[in-house]
Amino acid sequence: MRKIYCLFICAAALVSCEKVWEEDLQKKAFDTIRGEYEIESVTWEGPDPIDINGDGQASFDYYEEWDSVISGSPCTSFIYDDGGYLGVPYTVDQNADWNGSPSLARRRYDFKFEMEAVVEGNEAHLEFKLPVEDCELIQTGYGEVTLRTNVTSTVMTEDKKTEEKSGPVFIKYVRTAYRIR
Numbered sequence: 001m002r003k004i005y006c007l008f009i010c011a012a013a014l015v016s017c018e019k020v021w022e023e024d025l026q027k028k029a030f031d032t033i034r035g036e037y038e039i040e041s042v043t044w045e046g047p048d049p050i051d052i053n054g055d056g057q058a059s060f061d062y063y064e065e066w067d068s069v070i071s072g073s074p075c076t077s078f079i080y081d082d083g084g085y086l087g088v089p090y091t092v093d094q095n096a097d098w099n100g101s102p103s104l105a106r107r108r109y110d111f112k113f114e115m116e117a118v119v120e121g122n123e124a125h126l127e128f129k130l131p132v133e134d135c136e137l138i139q140t141g142y143g144e145v146t147l148r149t150n151v152t153s154t155v156m157t158e159d160k161k162t163e164e165k166s167g168p169v170f171i172k173y174v175r176t177a178y179r180i181r
Contacts, residue, residue, distance in 0.1 A: 025119050025123065028124065033145065034079050034080055037078070037086065037145070039087070039171060042171045042172075046167030050155065052091055071105045082114060085112045087108040088108060088111050090108070091154050102160060104155075111149060134150065143174060147173070148168065149169060152166040
């Protein structure tokens with residue numbers, strides 16, 4: 001009887017120990033970030049404010065300046081389990097190729113990156129592999145990421161000419177829809 005009792009205690013102890021499943025931890029980490037994103041804000045981090053639309057009102061609010069340009073593309077972004085892309089807004093002179101009068105248009109380029117969920121002990125965290133070294137991508141919360149990178153935009157000058165202006169921007173993205181590819 002004593003042997004059966006000892007076997008029962010040992011079996012109960014084995015069943016009560018929970019095994020850490022790496023795949024579950026990785027899925028939990030990916031759940032915090034995967035989905036469709038939109039831009040919440042973009043801050044121009046250059047030494048002087050930027051005036052994209054040439055109205056004479058320079059600002060460090062890059063997104064407001066970019067959004068004031070009437071024509072162009074939306075800035076969509078998606079993150080999946082293995083990586084994704086974040087839309088980075090910029091402007092172009094859509095008439096520059098044929099030397100017409102300047103006309104700004106919104107555009108975006110896709111900042112593509114890879115990521116993996118790394119398990120350490122009973123936790124998993126995300127690590128990002130970025131295409132360039134002078135940028136920074138950080139998950140700041142559940143469904144929130146920030147990107148610091150450089151951008152080159154065409155800006156309208158006060159004399160209605162265009163020129164390119166390059167500088168660093170800080171972009172905040174928020175998830176608008178949870179999606180699995």
